[in-house]
Structure formats: C-alpha cells, structure tokens
Amino acid sequence: MTTPVYENFINGHFLKNQTGDTFAVKNPATDEVIYHVEIADEFIQNAAIESAKQGFAAWSAMTPIERSRILLKAVAILRERNDELAKVEVLDTGKPWQEAECVDVETGADVIEYFAGLAPAQVGQQQMVGNDFYYTRKEPLGICAGIGAWNYPLQIACWKSGPALAAGNAVIFKPSEETPLGAIKLAEIFIEAGVPAGVFNVVQGAAEVGQWLTANPNIEKVSFTGEVGTGKKVMASAAGSLKDVTMELGGKSPLLVFDDADVSQAVSAAMLGNFYTQGEVCTNCTRIYVHKNVYQQFIDELKTRTEQNIIAGDPMDPEVNLGALISKKHQELVLGYIDKGIQEGATLLTGGKALSPVSAPNGYFVEPTVFVDCKDDMTIVKEEIFGPVMSVLVFDDEDDVIQRANDTHLGLAAGVFTKDIQRAHRVIHQLQAGICWINSYGNSPAEMPVGGYKQSGIGRENGIETLDHYTQTKSIYVGMSNIESPF
Ligand code: NAD
Numbered sequence: 498m499t500t501p502v503y504e505n506f507i508n509g510h511f512l513k514n515q516t517g518d519t520f521a522v523k524n525p526a527t528d529e530v531i532y533h534v535e536i537a538d539e540f541i542q543n544a545a546i547e548s549a550k551q552g553f554a555a556w557s558a559m560t561p562i563e564r565s566r567i568l569l570k571a572v573a574i575l576r577e578r579n580d581e582l583a584k585v586e587v588l589d590t591g592k593p594w595q596e597a598e599c600v601d602v603e604t605g606a607d608v609i610e611y612f613a614g615l616a617p618a619q620v621g622q623q624q625m626v627g628n629d630f631y632y633t634r635k636e637p638l639g640i641c642a643g644i645g646a647w648n649y650p651l652q653i654a655c656w657k658s659g660p661a662l663a664a665g666n667a668v669i670f671k672p673s674e675e676t677p678l679g680a681i682k683l684a685e686i687f688i689e690a691g692v693p694a695g696v697f698n699v700v701q702g703a704a705e706v707g708q709w710l711t712a713n714p715n716i717e718k719v720s721f722t723g724e725v726g727t728g729k730k731v732m733a734s735a736a737g738s739l740k741d742v743t744m745e746l747g748g749k750s751p752l753l754v755f756d757d758a759d760v761s762q763a764v765s766a767a768m769l770g771n772f773y774t775q776g777e778v779c780t781n782c783t784r785i786y787v788h789k790n791v792y793q794q795f796i797d798e799l800k801t802r803t804e805q806n807i808i809a810g811d812p813m814d815p816e817v818n819l820g821a822l823i824s825k826k827h828q829e830l831v832l833g834y835i836d837k838g839i840q841e842g843a844t845l846l847t848g849g850k851a852l853s854p855v856s857a858p859n860g861y862f863v864e865p866t867v868f869v870d871c872k873d874d875m876t877i878v879k880e881e882i883f884g885p886v887m888s889v890l891v892f893d894d895e896d897d898v899i900q901r902a903n904d905t906h907l908g909l910a911a912g913v914f915t916k917d918i919q920r921a922h923r924v925i926h927q928l929q930a931g932i933c934w935i936n937s938y939g940n941s942p943a944e945m946p947v948g949g950y951k952q953s954g955i956g957r958e959n960g961i962e963t964l965d966h967y968t969q970t971k972s973i974y975v976g977m978s979n980i981e982s983p984f
Contacts, residue, residue, distance in 0.1 A: 502533045503677070505541045505701055506684040508548035509694025515540040520674060520703070525591030525821040526812050526860035534677045537700035537709075545669050545698045546715050549640040552695025553667035557637050561617040561665070568613035568662060570690035575606040575655075575683075582682055584813070586651055589676040591821030591860065592774050593812045604941070605655030605683075608959060611943035612663035615964055619664070628977045635968040637665035638717040638741065642710040644731065645672045646722045647823050648777040648883075651679030656958050657720045658683070658697055664967040666718075667696050671710060673723075674703040675823050707731070714738040718967070721745065722779075725881075725907070725952050732955075743956035743966055745779070746949060747881040748909025750930060751902035752782035752938065753892075756790035758914035759936075763787075764798045766912060766938035767887060772807065772865045773939065775820050776831075776885035780910035780932055780939065780947075783886070784871075784878055786902060789893045796846060796869050796889060803847050807865050811856035821860035822884055828861035831884030835866055838877040843868035843888065873901055881907070895924065903929045908950030912938045931957075 502519060504511040519533040537545065556564065575582065583597035592601075621633035643657035650672055661668050672680040680699045687697045700706055704727075711719050711734035718741035721731045728746045735742050752770060754763040770782035787795045809819040822828045828851065835849050848866030853859075863884055871878050871888040878888045892898035902911065911930035915921050921935045931949045932941070941947055946960030956966050 500532045504535045505537050506681050506699040507544045509688050514538045524588050525823050526857045528859040534701045536702040537706050545700050548695040548698050549667040549669050555693040556696045557665040565613040565616050567691040571686050572606045572610045574686045585678050587812050593817045593820045595815050601652050605652040607943040608656050609659040612659040616663035631974045634971045636971050640716050641666045641668050641718040642716045643670040644707050644721045647673035647675035650676035653722050654680040654683050660963045660967045669698045671700050671706055677701050711735045744954045746954050748779050748953050749881050749905055749907045750782050750910035751784045752912040754787045755915035756788040757916045760791050760794050763914040770938045771887040772885045777883050782912055785889045786892045786898050789891050792891050800847050803865050809852050809862050810854040821862050825861050831863050834882045838868050841875045844870045899927045906952045909953035
C-alpha cells in the first residue's frame, strides 16, 4: 500500500521541493510508516521567505479587529474538526485518544481564541511633555519562526501562531520531524478561515531546517520549544542576527507533599504529572518529595493505583490511558535511565520494563515506573527523562526540602500539596520555577502565562504579556512648538 507524501505548505498551498528528498513518519504505536514528508530544500526555503514577506504585508495592513474576526473563524473550524485533528495527533505521537480528544485541539483553539480577543484591545500610550507630546504604537515584528517539539504538535503550533498572528506577524513554522502533520492541518484551516496566503507557512525537516530558520536574517524572532541543549544552539544561532527569542525548554520539576496534604489528591497529581501523555510532558513533576509522616501511605496508594488503573494499548481505544513513546530510540533512552536508576541504588516500586500490549504489540511502550527511596544525586533525579518514570524522595523539614527542590539548573514548574494556606504560599514563593501549582498539577489555561526560570526557558507563552513578545514599541515624538537650536 502506498502512503501519502505531504509537501511543504507555502503561500497558501502545497509546494513541491526540487531535490525530491523526503522523510518517513511512523506511528509509534505500530512501528509502521504512515506517510512521508518532503524536506524543505533551498527552493522551498527561499519561497517560504518570499511568501512570508508578502503575507506580512497583507496581514499587518489589516486592522486588529479584522485579523481577530478571521482567527475566530479558524478557532471555530478547529473545534468542528476536533476528532479528525485529534486522530492525527494520536497517530503521530502515540498518545491516548482519550487525551487528544479533549485536550490537544481544545487547548490549541483556546489560545488562538484568547489572543484573537486580545489583539484589538492592545493600545499604545500617549503623554504630554510640556507642550509637545509623544505616543507609542505596538507594531508587529515581521516574520516570526516557530520551531516545535513532538509531544503536543498541534497545540504548540497554535500556541506559537496565536499571539504571533493576532499581533500582525507572519509565521514560518517548523514542526518536529517526528510529528509533522498537525501543523499542515492548521495551515489549511487558516487558509479556509480567510487568513491571507503567506501568513502561516509550514516548512518540514529536522535540525538543518531549524538551523536555517534560526540563522536567516529575514526572520525577526524565533519561538522554540524543545530540549535545553537544542535551545542553547538555537539562541546562539539567533544571536547572529540579534533575533528576539522565546525558549520553552525542559524541566525536572519538584512536587512537595506535606504531611497535612490530602494524600489521595497528591497521588492523583503525581500520577497525572508523570504518566499523562506517557510521561512526555515538559512540566512533569518527576521529583516527588513526600514528608516522612505520610511517605508510606503515599507510596502504598501510588503502587496500588499505578498497578490497577493504568491501561496501555492501542491509543485509539478510548479505554487506553497510557500510549506509546514517540520512537524506538526514545523508548531505549527511557529504559536506559531506568537501568541507571537500578544501578545507582533506587528501589523499583513498580514498572521498569518495556511493554508489549496485546492490542499494540509493536509499539514503543514503557511500563509506568516508580522509583522510591531516591537520593538527590541519582541520575534519574537530576536529568529530564521524558517518559513515564517517577522518582519519590523523602523529607522532614520545610526549609531543607525547598533547598533540595531548588538545587537544579532547571526551573520550569513546581507544585505543593498542603492544607496549610500560609505554608502553601510561603513555600511556593520560594520555589524557583515559572509555572507553579498549589493542590493541583498540570492545568495550563490560555489566560495563564507559562515559561521557565533558569535554563528552562526565556520569555512566556499564553497570558496577556505574550502579546508584547510579538510586538515592538514605536515611540513617536510630536513637536508642537518651534525647535530651539543653537545652529
Ligand atoms: P528537540 O530539542 O530535540 O527538538 C525540538 C525541535 O528543534 C524539533 O523541531 C527539531 O527538529 C528542532 N531542532 C533540532 N536541532 C535544531 C537546531 N540545531 N536548530 C534549530 N532547530 C533544531 O526536542 P524534542 O525532543 O522534540 O522535544 C522534547 C523536549 O521538548 C523536552 O526536553 C521537553 O521538556 C521540551 N518541551 C518543552 C515545552 C515547554 O513548553 N517548556 C513543551 C514541550 C516540550
């Protein structure tokens, strides 16, 4: 059976490359090639820049309310096609349908809707300075590049294009080479909604296409989602033409469970923050610090619920709540970390092996895995694994656990479970992380700014402030009296 071949999406339509080079995309749950994608060669790259220039001219000339109206049509189409798009995400990523059906498209659409609403409300300022005055305009940056990771492909494309387009920019988006289809679907929807051709372009390929975007002098900003190490390369390359950057990078986030917490709720948070999307979520609380008085209760309930309530299998089965990891290579990496945890002396509470479910025997599954009695200096406690692997540690002193939680170069997210309202805020204020939850974990509504402290990121996505990251301020001084000049 022949599989489809997708071309790059430039200037409102598919465009064939000249080299004929393609790459294959596999369904992680079956190990089968599901389609091929053409790589953006030099011809496509040049066409993308020309297309974005024209798109920018047309789009930035529209009023914010006109742009808003069109983006809201795209939001409506995204919602109408929820199931079709969710299926694309399941087949590309291996994540369970029961997640994609209610989260991936929905949270992407929410963010475009949010910024479409905000765009017409963005105003400059005006101030008298003597008889003269100045005013400011919020102008778009120009052509912005988006580079995405593979865990939430469509959501990432929406989170980057929403504020960029609302502010009047054109976008060239490069999805991860593991999951390239969602962004193409979004590009088609933008055209259908009435976004002018050239405003949202999709180029395909791996690191070299990303490198071209980060180095191209016609591009004003790069918004990147991916690993810390790649983020450093992207930023270094963007520095060559002093591009603006937003960096959404990795994490190794702590969850602190105090002895007055609702332990069952804390177990729910820990499981969501380690096993949702089979552990491939950047904000995951992969270091769980539990107070010694509730440690045994916590791990007993965690073991029971992990062993009884997790169903791995064909991700399209609505009963399945644990999908396949993105690739064979990533499965091996995660299993390698598990081996390292065992070698370094952590106690395996449950899981620890590859899985071969009856309904998806060739998929890249890993058992939900919990290590207990972990120590702060173990590799599994220090490095981002990006799979269903949880490390549980014990503590008995508040100041000490805060210091331990902060002892990392990462700072994406953090959480606290306690019923003591003062302790909740006191502790969370001291945790060095950009996205924090109290008695909750993982929710990220469009209204809430998200981004990392330390090496987990630069800038923010979502929330009001993000619109400012896609505009530049022009100050205009207006003389109302004669110029005084010594010349
Ligand atoms: P990755 O860094 O390997 O790749 C990300 C993207 O960068 C891909 O599109 C890839 O093709 C591209 N790329 C690779 N090398 C490049 C280069 N030199 N120049 C330009 N682009 C290049 O990351 P991944 O494996 O796709 O995603 C997993 C990582 O993403 C995890 O670390 C996770 O924590 C992080 N992540 C962060 C967030 C967040 O919002 N903070 C969200 C999702 C994922």
